Amino acid sequence: MKHLAGGIQWTVFLIASSIAAPIAIAHVFGMDAVATSLFMQRTIFVLGIACLIQAFLGHRMPINEGPAGLWWGIYVVYAGMVGIFYSTSTDALQALQSGMLYSGVLFIILAATGVITKMKALFTPAITFTYLLLLILQLSGTFIKGMMGVEEAGDHLDPIILGGSFVVLLITFIAMANKRPTVSKYAVLISILFGWGLFLLLGKTPTVAKVSDQFIQLPQLFVYGKPVWDGGVLVTAIFITFLLVANMLASIRVMEHLLTHSFNITPPDRLRQGAFASGFIHLIAGLFSAIGSVPISGSAGFVGTTRMHSIKPFIIGSGLLVLMTLFPSVMAFFAALPAPVAYAVTFAIFTKMVSMAFNELDADPEKERARQAVAFGLMVGVGTMFVPAESLSELPAIIASTLSNGLITGTILAILIEQFMIGRSKKKANH
Template sequence: MKHIAGGLQWAVFLIASSIAAPIAIGHVFGMDGAETALFIQRTMFVLGLACIVQATIGHRMPINEGPAGLWWGIFVVYAGMVGVLYSAKEDALQALQSGMMYSGVLFILLAVFGLVGKMKKLFTPAVTFTYLMLLILQLSGTFIKGMMGIENVGDAIDVRVVLGSVVIVVLMFIMMNHKVPWISRYSVLLAILIGWILFLAIGKAPSITTVSGKWIDLPDILVYGKPIWDGGMVVTAFFITLLLIANMMASIRVMENLLKQSFSIETKDRVKQGSIASGINHMLAGLFSAIGPVPISGSAGFVGATRMASLIPFIIGSTIVVVMTIFPAVMSTFAALPAPVAYAVTFAIFSKMVEMAFHELAADQHQQQAYKVAAIGLMIGVGLMFVPSDSFVQLPGLVAAILSNGLITGTIAAVVIEQFLLWKGGKATRFD
């Protein structure tokens, strides 16, 4: 029974932490309500499958898959090309759908030729600290705005939403650290249920809308047509894949350290298998016209908060998500989860990741060098977060997508700076 309850908690966390991306992409492409609902269905279906693939043949750790932020950025860039390079939104989406498949093939090829394992050596404690801190800083603004009820530029702070969010955050912290084991283990599920009831009581929970009259509705495949050859997308997919591999390795490293330090669980090096699984998952994303998935570092915060390191609840939760997506009524219900509740719960979870980040930095054997690497990486990454995205519109699509993502650019800067300092001291990373 505890595995089922844990699985339900994983399912709720996976949906709550991933549903924003398909909604936002649907908005930028001008999709209507029905199109957006189907896009959400396909994305969640792929994410559930992706988690199962990773847990069984990939890295075999409880790391949930979420919509890759880099692909999210590329979707936004390509939405701006409609009417310029692409005559209709369907043409742009067809190119993106094909890009997922290109990326899937590249993931597998890089793993088979052994390049992924060599890249892992670059993720030292200093680089991992920089990555985690940039991830937290990039998302903290979104969490706070969501907890204040701010959805669009110019929206006023909603006092009732703020008070409700504060109550949930406080409850979440209390339950995460509760002495009763089952309360701390299911703190996320309990906080979401209490928060949903609270927001219903204060009149801030959206109503459930029906998007389909069918009881069961399987996700469609190749919604935007057959895969096509797009030279620009091939180049984009190549660089995006390299960056997603870096993201994947950072997430794996964070979870490995958590399992070792907090649960005394030793894990095998399965980065190669994880990359192959990511390739399969990207091809699934292309097949089902969804968003490319990537292992999410926030899983470590979730596992640390709930004390659930077992793979069984994780696989059950992923299976629940896959099954739920074929029932439109269930997906409509989850789509009605008040956004501030999800943001408040996630805020508490990510606070755990701040602790993990500093533990990483403390583990670096070269402290002074680590401080320099982290300082420069953070300044570059955070600085780019404050540059308006409109400022990049004149740049090539790939360059715009990378520079507009402070997380990736700051992490790359940290890797380059550290390797330069190591090379200067005659200790550069060897890949043989």
Template sequence: MKNVLGGIQWAVFLIASSIAAPIAIAHVFGMDAGETTLFIQRTIFVLGAACLIQAFIGHKLPINEGPAGLWWGIFVVYAGMVGVMYPTSSDALQALQSGMLVSGVLFIILALTGVINKMKTLFTPAITFTYLMLLILQLSGTFLKGMIGVDSGDDRIDSVLFFGSLVVIFVTFLTMNHKTPWISRYSVLLSIAAGWLLFLIIGKTHAIKFESENLIRLPDMLVYGIPVWDTGVVVTASFITLLLIANMMASIRVMESLLKKSFAVTPPDRMKQGSIASGVNHLLAGLFSAIGPVPISGAAGFVGATRLSSLKPFIMGSILIMVMTLFPSIMSIFAALPPAVAYAVTFAIFTKMVEMAFLELAGESHQLRAYKTAAIGLMIGVGIMFIPQESMSDLPRAFSAVLSNGLIVGTVLAIVVEQFLLWRERKTN
């Protein structure tokens, strides 16, 4: 019974920490209720499968997989390219679907060749700070537009929607930082529930639409077509993969430290296996046209609070999640969540990423070099975000897709600048 209840608790945590991402992405791509339901189904199904793969052949630790915030950001960026770089939303999603497959292959190659640690040295605190800040700055506009109900230039601010979004942000901050463990543990779930209820009261929710007549439906594969080669996405996927590797390593180390200190358990080093499993999980994400998963560092807090250090309840929760996705009616309920609620909760969550970014920068021993590196990367990256994408439409598609992405250009320049400064320091000494 303990494992069953623990499995249910894991399932709740998995959904609470994952549901906002597919809803927000579906909204920016203009998916209807049916498409949103199926997108949520595929994403949650892949996350459940990813947890099982890590539990059986990967790092074998109770760390849940969630939609990677970095991929989330890239989805939003590419949604803005629809009509400019890509004729339709399906074309952009097809390119991103292919990017998941590229990332999966890179994960496995880097794990098998042992290049991971060498390549990770490029992502110093200064580079990580630059990347995170560029990502946050690029997404902040999308979050705010979603919270005020502005989808296009013709829309006007919905004051009622904005008021509701502000309340949801306040509730999210309140629950995230609450002293009562179970409230902070389920802060995302509680905030979504409270926001949904509030939006129901103020009349800003949509009716639940059960689009499928089938009781059970398997998730579809390659929804947006066969994989395509897109140089812009390949470059993006390469950078994302390196950052996700660093994210994965950090999550594993945090959990290992918790198990040693709180449970007197010393897990074996399975970083290589975890990397290979992450590659397989990304291949699954591409195959099922979902969002790429990543081990969530917050799992350590969940395990520490619930004392669920065993893999058995974790595995049961993952299986429960996968079974739930097979029922379209359950996914339709999740798809009815107002996008503004998802944006508001996500806005609050992303403020933690701002904290993470500045903590990374504070950890740099050579502050002056870090400031120079970040300054150039941020100025160029943010500057590109203000250049109309239409102005690059005459360039070859591969170049325009890369050059119009301030996130990638800013990060690349930051790496180049920092490596040049390091080279000059070595030459001087």
């Protein structure tokens, strides 16, 4: 029974942390309510399948898969190319659908050749700290705006939403700190249910839209047409895949650290299996015309908060997620989860990740070298976050999507700086 309750909590967390991406992408491509619902259904269906694949065949840790922010950015960039490089939105989405297949094949090649294993050495405590802190800083603005009810430029702060979000945040912290395991373990579920009820009383919940007359609806295959060859998307997919590998390595590294130091569990090294699984997951995403996913670092914050390190509730939650996507009415119901509630609860979870990040930095034996790499990575990464996306719009899609992502830019620079200093130290030692 406790695994079922934990599984339900995982399901709610998976939906709350994944629902924004398909809705936002559908918006930039001008999809109507039905197309948006179906796109969300396919994406979340693939995410549930992805979690199960990783749990049984991949890294075998409770790390949830979420829509990759890098792919999210690429979708937005390609939406801007409609009418320029692509005649219609469907043509652009068809090319991106093929891009998922390219990426899946490349993931499998990188895993088969052992390149993935060699890349793991790059993720030292200093790099993991840089990645985590940049992730937290990049998302903090989104969390705060969401808790204020500010969705886009020109929106005004809504005092009722802000007040409700603050109450939900407070309840989440109280539940997380409760000494009774039955409360602290299910703090996320309790807070989301409480917050949903509160926002219902405040009259700030979205209406549940009716999107289909069918009781059960299976996700469709190749919605935008058969795979096509697109050289530009191929180059983009190659570059994005390498960045997604870096993202995956960081997420696995963070969870390994949490399990080892907080639960005295030493997980086996299944990095290559995780990479193979990511390859098949991207192939499935292309098959179902969905967004490619990546292991999410925030899952470590969730596990640290709930103290629920067992993979059994994670598997149950992922299975429930897949099952739910087959029922359009259930998906429409969860789509009505007030966004400020999800933001407030996620904000509380990410506060745990701040302490995890600093624990990583403290573990680095080369303190001076670590601080220099971190300084470069953080300054460039955070600085990049303030560059308007419009300023990069004339650059090639690959460069634009990378430079507009401070998380990736800062992490890559920190890796380059640290590896340069390591190489220089080795030369001095040899002389």
